[in-house]
Amino acid sequence: MKIAVVGGGPAGLYLSVLLKRQDPAHEITVYERNAAGSTYGWGVTYWAGLLDRLRAGDPESAAAVADASVTWTDGLAIVRDERTVHRGDAGFGIGRRRMLGLLADRAAALGVDVRHEHPVDGPDAPELDGADLIVAADGVHSALREAHPGHYGTAFTTGRNPYIWLGTTKVFDSFSFAFKETDHGWIWCYAYGFSGERSTCVVECAPDTWTGLGLDTMGEGDCLALLEKLFHDLLDGHPLIGRDRGTEPAQWLRFRTLTTRTWHQGTTVLLGDAAHTTHYSIGAGTTLALEDALALAAALRAHPDDLETALTTYGKRRRAELLSAQSAARLSARWYENLPRYMDLEPERMFALLGQRHSPLLPYVPPQLYYRLDRAAGRLEALRRLKRWLGPRVARAVHRG
Template identity: 55%
Template sequence: MKVACVGGGPGSLYFSILMKRVDPSHDITVYERNPVNSTYGWGVTFGDELLSYLHVADPESARAISESLVSWDSWVTHVHDRATVTEQAEEGFGISRHRLLAILAERARALGVRVEFQREIAGEAELADADLVVAGDGVNSVLRERHADHFGTEVTVERNTYIWLGTTKVFDSFIFAFVETDHGWLWCYGYRFSEDRSTCVIECSPATWRGLGLDQTNETDSLALLEKLFADILDGHPLIGRSQADGSAHWLNFRTLTNRRWYHDNLVLLGDAAHTTHFSIGAGTALALEDAAFLVNALHGDPRLQPALARYERQRRSAIRKLQRAARYSAQWYENLPRYIDLPPLELIALQARRESALLAHVPPRLYYRMGQTIESLYGCRHWLGSKLGRTRHAD
């Protein structure tokens, strides 16, 4: 099979690796429009379950990834001027997005995949000789948008604003920090991804963003203000932004994307081109890698292309539906932070851990907390308020 993968992210690269492992005769090219090492983002998170799966799917790339991981086994929550709470948790892992992509690209090339950087593909006509075109070109997928009506693409723009930053502060734990200002609350998700860098994702409501003037300030001034607000966790270390040609800060509103269909003729969607989940549960990279594995299994389970793509669409849409729903509830919890922020710190943290619950938004927060305490006391359900799985999925 001749395969063209458009977009050089983790999903496309991992798909090319697994396809070559199953059948080295596949002719596969990955096209990435940006230069090498120009990826956005800072760190990517992994859990034990994903790592175990990667070791089964392709042990060689999994070993290289494991050797580059840093880890943490606790969660620290700061509620400004009120409390700092530390919790033990299952081990979490971080890796530089640059390093992850370099590992996957190197492994793909070693298996015979061609990886072409600075090569933009505007439409399938440029790939007319390909038996299969994999659109792994992200939430703004050009190939998907050419057939948006067929795919049934729907995009919901979330209310809060956020900015994805790095820092030279190396966090020993996964950090949540809530900071109050005269214009409302901001909060930070922080985790290390290398021996000398960490990720900081900072989020706030539109009213807080505008009230602090962050909608008007350039990146330099924005970072200076954020460094001051989060001084307690940064310990004097700087925040690092993304260079913008006009000097503006890269504030965003998260876009939740769904598609009714995932394939059209020989074009199939993968990763963020097919679906997105809010960064507060940190599942984006994991889902893209799982998409790749499902697609390879479907293609090699049925030699007929259309039935294979239909199977992939059916299985993956079903597999991620629950997680997409949980991500929406998680985003809504942060959008409604004033409902919870004045709770005692331990109650706030417990309900933050259960933010993926459909029930939480409809029950008074303190009553919901007491319900959990009662169930825990009666049945010994120690993790009712804090699913370990939920606590190990965060911004990536």
């Protein structure tokens, strides 16, 4: 097939790798509007399960991504000025620019034509003429999708809290949180390493805190200085890094959750953020985009002679698989939007409920009660596991006696 991939993010590049491996005769071109090496964001997170799936899809790029990643197992929270640590599963961070470079190099090595600084602004672009398959991997503002929003059932929901995506020279060895109370309410930060030199920091607060602190009108330089002061114990004297906007307002955003009803029209199919977004607080955006690529490649492999069936199968599968992640993201965003509800707890208990923020029951159960019930349930489960382990052994001992 002749395949045009519009968008050179992780999903579009990885799909081109998968499809070229499935059939080297495919003629695949990736069109990316930005220059090579230029990208928004700092680092992305993922967990071990994704690496297993990437190894199955393309062992070479999976190994390159793993080698370029940093890892952590602990979670650290600073609440007011008190630190608490929780043990957890292994997490990974990698610079977004680094990941894109690795995937672009792998695609090019397989014979994919990757063209940077080459925007495709709509379905009538000449670059798409003659393509058997057009992949809209052009992000949340997808020009290909927005040409037919009614068909795709595009819907946006805008979150309440403003947030800003920053970097720092502080290299975190754990996934770290800091929650600071100000005269205008709470402000908090999530931080994680993505290389040996840099980490990502995402700062969020309620609208009243944002305006009360003057963050809505501050130039970026003043904004970073204030945030460095507020989170001094998290940063250990390291600076925050923005986008070099100087006296221009800092780039605060409100998260837009995108959903779509259907994922293809004719020979055009949506991929990654062009089809869906999930709140950044669950750290799953890149993972879900790469899983889209794996699912689309699998559907095309299973139905090589029936594109309509392949694209329909892909869309149905991924929409069903995304339900749990989308639910978790909504609940996670709501937890932060209702943060004061949890901040009278002891820091250790608050941190425990932070890990439970995907629970659909938590918003409706008093936090102290929920914590005690969760602890009791955990002890009961431990006893059940012990009984399951002891049962056969006791039976064998009785039998031998």
